[in-house]
Amino acid sequence: MKKITRVLFFIVFFVVISGAALLLMSATKKEPPFLPGITVKDDHPNGCVDCHKKINDKLDYRLNVSLGKLEGHPKIDKIVKNVPKDCFMCHKEGAKAGKLELILHKAHFHNPKDNHFISNYNGACLNCHSFDEKTGSMPVKTGSKNW
Ligand code: HEC
Ligand code: HEC
Ligand code: HEC
Known part of the structure; x- marks a missing residue:
């Protein structure tokens, strides 16, 4: 893999994972x-x-x-x-x-x-x-x- 492709891959990977984590957090966020x-x-x-x-x-x-x-x-x-x-x-x-x-x-x-x-x-x-x-x-x- 070219270096640029690898970097791009990691950026996309990071965005997807943190998006999923945020969604999960908001779904389980408790009302006071x-x-x-x-x-x-x-x-x-x-x-x-x-x-x-x-x-x-x-x-x-x-x-x-x-x-x-x-x-x-x-x-x-x-x-x-x-x-x-x-x-x-x-x-x-x-x-x-x-x-x-x-x-x-x-x-x-x-x-x-x-x-x-x-x-x-x-x-x-x-x-x-x-x-x-x-x-x-x-x-x-x-x-x-x-x-
Ligand atoms: C936030 C609203 C709320 C407050 C504050 C409240 N009540 Fe009630 N009360 C209700 C509701 C609704 C019911 C009906 C409960 C049921 O579905 O059986 C009820 C039921 C009752 C009953 C049974 C007979 C009836 O009228 O339905 C009495 C007696 C009563 N309340 C007295 C009091 C007294 C005395 C206080 C204050 C110390 C008080 N309540 C504070 C909402 C309230
Ligand atoms: C002058 C005396 C008197 C006052 C003042 C009075 N009560 Fe009573 N109350 C009684 C008596 C006596 C009973 C029992 C009646 C019976 O069982 O024959 C009773 C019964 C009740 C019952 C039914 C009890 C049960 O076990 O179901 C409720 C509810 C009640 N009172 C609420 C109140 C509330 C609320 C106030 C003030 C807003 C109040 N009462 C003020 C004398 C009083
Ligand atoms: C409808 C009105 C009402 C609600 C709702 C209510 N209380 Fe009370 N409570 C009273 C009243 C009236 C007294 C008598 C206060 C006094 O003697 O000056 C009292 C007294 C008390 C006391 C002292 C006397 C005892 O029985 O030991 C405690 C502890 C208490 N309440 C706990 C609670 C808790 C916990 C809740 C909620 C799960 C609750 N109360 C909800 C009206 C209410």
Whole structure:
């Protein structure tokens, strides 16, 4: 082989190999994890009330409405002013109403194949919890009632 042909051969060889490597790398490149407030913008900074709201007359996800349909649930329209802070007045350790975090973790992660919190909101803990970079604490976001 002439020297020039050999050099050309190696250039072509190099281009093909690095092209294939780049393609492979982009195909396996991982999306960053969905962490509202950390890796992506937090669309629900007020927690519950940013999702449980009235969309239109047919779709009303407000908590006073859905809890109002729950048999035996006390009316919360007047007594709950901050969500979920005021839910704790009844939903605390040892009370008949049950602990709020157990009820809510269950409500948002049950039936994973057909759960809209998982399918529509990535099931992210940080939809409800916030992250304080300074202290490391992950309290629950709160918001004023929307009824
Ligand atoms: C990012 C959106 C989002 C946030 C934030 C959120 N929820 Fe939900 N929640 C949902 C979705 C979606 C469901 C329906 C889950 C399913 O498909 O079973 C649900 C279900 C529920 C249910 C079961 C009854 C119902 O209304 O469907 C309760 C009660 C509830 N949420 C309360 C809360 C409370 C209290 C908070 C705040 C601490 C909260 N949620 C935060 C989206 C959200
Ligand atoms: C005045 C007291 C009171 C307040 C305030 C209250 N709850 Fe309740 N809640 C109850 C009681 C009592 C039950 C149990 C009802 C029953 O089983 O008969 C209950 C049951 C529930 C259930 C059903 C539990 C299950 O295991 O399926 C959900 C969900 C719930 N509450 C969510 C909430 C949320 C969210 C808030 C705040 C927005 C709230 N509650 C505020 C008293 C309260
Ligand atoms: C629908 C809202 C919601 C989601 C989603 C959620 N949490 Fe919570 N979580 C709460 C609430 C409300 C509390 C009670 C906070 C308080 O006591 O101030 C809580 C409390 C906790 C606690 C402390 C109490 C306990 O049960 O030990 C831990 C730990 C926790 N959550 C972990 C998680 C993790 C991990 C995820 C995601 C896999 C998650 N949570 C998703 C609402 C949520």
